[in-house]
Amino acid sequence: MIVVASWLFYRxxxxxxxxxxxxxxxxxxxxxxxxxxxxxxxxxxxLLVRFFHLDRTNLNANLWxxxxxxxxxxxxxxxxxxxxxxxxxxxxxxxx
Numbered sequence: 001m002i003v004v005a006s007w008l009f010y011r012x013x014x015x016x017x018x019x020x021x022x023x024x025x026x027x028x029x030x031x032x033x034x035x036x037x038x039x040x041x042x043x044x045x046x047l048l049v050r051f052f053h054l055d056r057t058n059l060n061a062n063l064w065x066x067x068x069x070x071x072x073x074x075x076x077x078x079x080x081x082x083x084x085x086x087x088x089x090x091x092x093x094x095x096x
Contacts, residue, residue, distance in 0.1 A: 002035050 008029060015021045049055060066072030 001039075002032055005031050005035070 009027060009031070010024070013024075015024045065071055065078060068074045071079070
């Protein structure tokens, strides 16, 4: 995915000057760190849970609702809060 995202970036937004190539390196570092965070951390947790046999049969809904002991209601609340953060972030991004 890093290669595809980088290819699309350089295909449509090819830097023209030396100064733009320096900025492109920052964008490339962001793309790599984004995918490392999105896939690396959850995959590491998943593999460690399987390796150390920490699986639980009483897990329900998602991690937050399980930790808070709220079940499906907790999942709905955490999902709504997450969407609120998402839309506030998109709004800040658009204003910036």
